[in-house]
Amino acid sequence: MAYGDRKDARVSFERGVDARIVGIDGTWFRECTLADVSESGAKLIIPDSIKGLNLREFFLLLTPNGPTFRRCELIRVNGDEIGIRFLKKPASGSKARLTSSVVKQSA
DSSP states (O other): OOTTOOSSOOEEEEEEEEEEEEETTSSOEEEEEEEEEOSSEEEEEOOSOOTTOOOSSEEEEOSTTSSSEEEEEEEEEETTEEEEEEOOOOOTTSOOOOOHHHHHHHO
């Protein structure tokens, strides 16, 4: 799916919303700005380098202490902007949880 051709309606934020991406294992994080969002994905602005980070799967934290988050994967990179897709919840029995230790490690 090409950027801009999302099936779901998108909401853009004039000033952006402060957020953070965190590695699944909690070993890295980057501050970012949520530029727009839809039901299926979002566009983030990340001023710091993402080179060398495992962006195959990560968390987007929407609150500072982590209770509001989405599991994501990278779709595209364009300078300091990245496009992400929200991943569906795993089948029951294989639930992955973001523990408080992940949030503490990344703070």
